Amino acid sequence: MTLFEQSGTWRPVDRAAQQVQTLSFEMPEGVTAFRVGLEFDRSGGGVLDLGCDGPHGWVGWSGGERSSVVISEEWSTPGYLPTAVSAAEWHVVVGLHEVPAAGVDYRVVVSRATAADVAAERRAQPAAPPVPERPPGRDLPAVDGMRWLAADFHAHTLHSDGALSIDELAALAVSRGLDVLAVTDHNTTSHHAHLAQVGERYGITLVPGQEVTTDRGHANAFGDIGFVDFRRPGRQWQRDVAERGGILSVNHPLGGDSCWRMELDQPTAVAEIWHSSWHALPVLRNWGGPLAWWLSWGKDTVPIGGSDFHREGSDALPGSPTTWVLCEGQDVLGGVAAGRTAVGVDPQGPVLLRVGDELMALGADGALLSTFEEGRRRIVGDRVVLPAAAGPWWLEDDHRCVLALCL
Missing domain, CATH: 3.20.20.140 (Metal-dependent hydrolases)
Incomplete structure (x- = not known):
């Protein structure tokens, strides 16, 4: 059952006036779940984003990633909050991310969804993987119990x-x-x-x-x-x-x-x-x-x-x-x-840490210690402590590629 439908063409002038467009519709009594679909012509480089606003606040956003989402109190498509569906004014939110000179044709359809539709969408979500092995942690100095x-x-x-x-x-x-x-x-x-x-x-x-x-x-x-x-x-x-x-x-x-x-x-x-x-x-x-x-x-x-x-x-x-x-x-x-x-x-x-008034460079042998002031200092050793004023400070290689930084 279609609850709302709108089609047309978004043009650059529409994007210039309002990059995020709102399409309002009235939800009838008795609806407990609904689907929002957004179709548009992608061939000319157009990109449209999708979101939904409800009578009690923001429901969610999927950007240009999805062309169809389901919303209900029990469960909603990831990106959307589980939301009680009430008879009131709702809003489909469309972001005009890319609109070519010729415009982009679109069609928005809001339709009633069943409990079976919601359950099928939920079952389609990926299963949780096993807990992986964690690599050994770094030996970094504790500071004042932190x-x-x-x-x-x-x-x-x-x-x-x-x-x-x-x-x-x-x-x-x-x-x-x-x-x-x-x-x-x-x-x-x-x-x-x-x-x-x-x-x-x-x-x-x-x-x-x-x-x-x-x-x-x-x-x-x-x-x-x-x-x-x-x-x-x-x-x-x-x-x-x-x-x-x-x-x-x-x-x-x-x-x-x-x-x-x-x-x-x-x-x-x-x-x-x-x-x-x-x-x-x-x-x-x-x-x-x-x-x-x-x-x-x-x-x-x-x-x-x-x-x-x-x-x-x-x-x-x-x-x-x-x-x-x-x-x-x-x-x-x-x-x-x-x-x-x-x-x-x-x-x-490599790691560059501030510990009080000192800097500690770890795993940075051969790197250059630098700041916004003139001059650089070569780090010699894998665990080096140096006095230092306020930063920023960073470690870089001989090609000025930054390896680590801190205040």
Whole structure:
């Protein structure tokens, strides 16, 4: 049974006027589950994103990854919250990600779904893999009873445009030697409810996150703080996250068409200084752009790193780069907020840590210790302690490729 249908052509003028379009419809009485379908002509380069807003708030987002989703109180397609269906006004949200000059033809259909439809969709989800063996941990110095945990602050699952379930991603992260992984699916919080249980099963801390995603920049909002509305200005993201006790971090600020182009009340205190794209190509390995951005954004900005993992074979693996966080217990976000971070190329690569007024370089024999001031110092030995003023500091090779960094 069709509940709503609309078709037409989105044109560049529509995208220029409103990049996120809202199609409203009335849900009739008696519906307990429904399916939203989005069809569009992909042949000319058009890309449309799909989401849903309900009478009681945001339901979810699948971007351009899915053409059909199911929503019910019992279960919804990953990316969408299980939501009671009530007779009220609902909204199909369509993002006009790419609209060619000739336009893109589309068709949106909302139809009633049965309990059998919901059950079939649920059964089709991947099974949880076994718990993998964890590699040996690094011998990093404890500081005032705190210990360093290996983290990755940017990764995706089936709840947005990732290829793996939360269980599969957790297993992969453990096999890579990570202690912590932030799951940061795009414009949704549907994954948050599952993280604690999955993390306990696999022996890894899964941090609730969401990548607030627009065509003018992306930012990760960390913490179980509710949905941060990507349709609002960046200043509002910043205020909402602060009021709710979370952390906002600008993502891949120099990342091509997703680079940061939004105004904020003030620079974020935390930023993804090291995104996996920094070392994605040989030509980028000694690219100074991220360091230059760090200097201009603020030298006291707390650095974190993210693999931005989506699927094996097309992205860096979890932990590339690795963010080391000095934590009290498992309070990873507390360690980040306090600025106790260091970033390295991977879990087993060189590490540069700040311990009080000293720097400790581990596994970095032959690397050059550098800062924004003139001069570099050669590291001799696998475990070297040096006095140091406030940073940033980084280790680089003779070709100026960054290997590790810290404040």
